[in-house]
Amino acid sequence: MASKLLNYCHLQALCSRHVFSPRLPHPTRAALTLLHFRPFSDAPSSPPPEKPHSYNNTRNDIGMEKGPIQTPSSLKELELVKFASIAETWWDPEGPFKPLHVMNPTRLAFIRSTLCRHFRKDPNSSRPFEGLKIVDVGCGGGILSEPLARMGAAVMGVDAVEKNIKIARLHADLDPVTSTIEYCCTTAERLVEEERKFDAVISLEVIEHVADPAEFCKSLAALTIPDGATVISTINRSMRAYATAIIGAEYILHWLPKGTHQWSSFLTPEELVLILERANITVKEMAGFVYNPFTRRWSLSDDISVNFISFGTKKVQ
């Protein structure tokens, strides 16, 4: 398995001069179908598109490929009930999304401390993000968006999967504080076209699923106001990450379905910093997440060899 991956990387390196050039179409059909295997969507995994991926074909979140987004004509009662029952799985702390729920407070702690420091907000207030506009790119079921809204921010959550947006909206409507979140089934590029701007752009655990990370970062940067914040979290492309995040999480602990992550899509911290620099974002802080299997808790640390999160600010032109 490892040698196959290494060969693949080598092949990629041969095909492309720089690490950041767009990913060429995969040589084998098997690899293609693996790329299209989207474990969290119920839609049948469709065959790969005929034309090769273009620069703008980003894949936000663990979502479906681009194409006309189907929206049901009207929300019938049955549909509501169906979505409501699935909504519980996203938000079931013991369900398939449990690892995300367990990691959430740690990610929020980092976001809280960096954003409070950058925007000079009082960290002892219970709503420190009052007055800030934040967008959560790849929000999924809204696991990150809701706490951000509770902390006082005006949150917009976007995801390319219509189902996730529906689930997120249903759950957020339960609490008046989170019902103000604006959920939209769209992509970062479309938002850029609409010329939306935000004080902070947050995209956690998304960039490793995107076809062109450099372009994705450029879109995120375009959404950020000058001197605004951009927070990106992902998994490091290290051997240790292969062992823990892929073999450990997918095959041994069964935290994630097999095939969720591709080791080759991971970015090293240096690469992330560089592509952000090219997008006019200076990375100011970086931290890692470590999991303690004895206390079963995640904590922030300096160890960026597996999961890491980075906070950057948009250069003021």
Add this chain to the structure above:
Amino acid sequence: MVGMALACSLASMPLTKHLNVAIIDSNPALGSRVRLKKGDPPDARVSTVTPATISLFKDVGAWQYIEQNRHAYFHKMQVWDYTGLGYTRYNARDINKEVLGCVVENKVLHDSLLSCIETTDFQKTFHPSRLTSMTLHQSSSSMGMDSTLLKTTSSSLGHLAKLELSDGKSIFAKLVVGADGGKSRVRELAGFKTTGWNYSQNAVICTVEHSVENRCAWQRFLPAGPIALLPMGNNFSNIVWTMNPKEAGNRKLMNEDDFVKDTNAALDYGYGPHPKSSLLEMGDMFSWLRGDVTLSATEGFEVPPKVVKLASERMVFPLSLKHANDYASKRVVLIGDAAHTVHPLAGQGVNMGFGDALALSRVIAEGIAVGIDIGEVTMLKKYEEERKRTNIMMMAILDGFQKAYSVDFGPLNILRAAVFHGANYISPLKRNIISYASGDQRLPLFS
């Protein structure tokens, strides 16, 4: 008391003081705020608060109110049993502290917490009624009911806990904290199972008066159970006497003079001889520890002050051990006696409860800091993990003591006497015991 302590703690922290708290308590003292006067006769119900609890009260700003009313710090303690084979004396100086604890009437504790919370602009509402029913998990399909109080659409309240009170009001809440004592209604309605057993002992509680001031806590283990004499201040002391239920019934009804005589006998010469102040011979055995001898090891055995008369009514309570299997589930959490009930023999019960209140308020603050819904079960489980460990350990130790002292068997008596001597003269052990009982130490031996 423990519930009020939680409310005070939340009111005192910047992250939580914006929370809206409804306090449901059918205690009549809550409604009519009759100010306590210093000259009030002493109540029979008191609690011994450990230094850890005293710091909690000081942190929330409630201790100043206690100092204005009757309270008694004590710095000495003596424990012995009826066999007369050994005794242990503890002194706060052994761990370089000023006090081992403070004995305060429950009404004073409650009143001080109430005063503390009234001085802040914490949003609280008092509901002087009882909880009749509670609905926790409402599916989204059962929406469409509305309460008489709230005007928001019922769909937004469907996922909250709904409480119905005996006066007809309904309350919706993100988190329900059960601090309603050993027979907790919240625990019952939420479906938490408990483990435990009844001790075949009842406790007779009353306040007595001496002719001299008492500044020491006394506990003597008798064949049927321990009798404790706790100083309350102004020459008053509180008696907690554990015995089997039949005798407890008798003692409650017998006339006052007989009761006073019985009490003096129990504390002094009844049931067995005084332990010898064997400082010299026993001291030699442990002379290799001499360099580290504690102050209290050099004090001799003292006889407790004589009881002159009864100062309050006598109350009888059945004793049991009870522990909820879980402290938390979605939107519900238990603290204090609702989560755990123990034997009063070491004065730890309410202190464990105050520890729970402090831990829960801290967990809630951490949750709010990262924007989590306070009814979220993962956050509440963090509180449960932390407190369960501590509470179960303490409960095991207390239960062990209770069982060890309920048997009158020659070799066991000698073993107990040896334990008394050991605890008295082996200084590191004594210091450990005092620190653990004072709440300064989390684990009994290894820290």
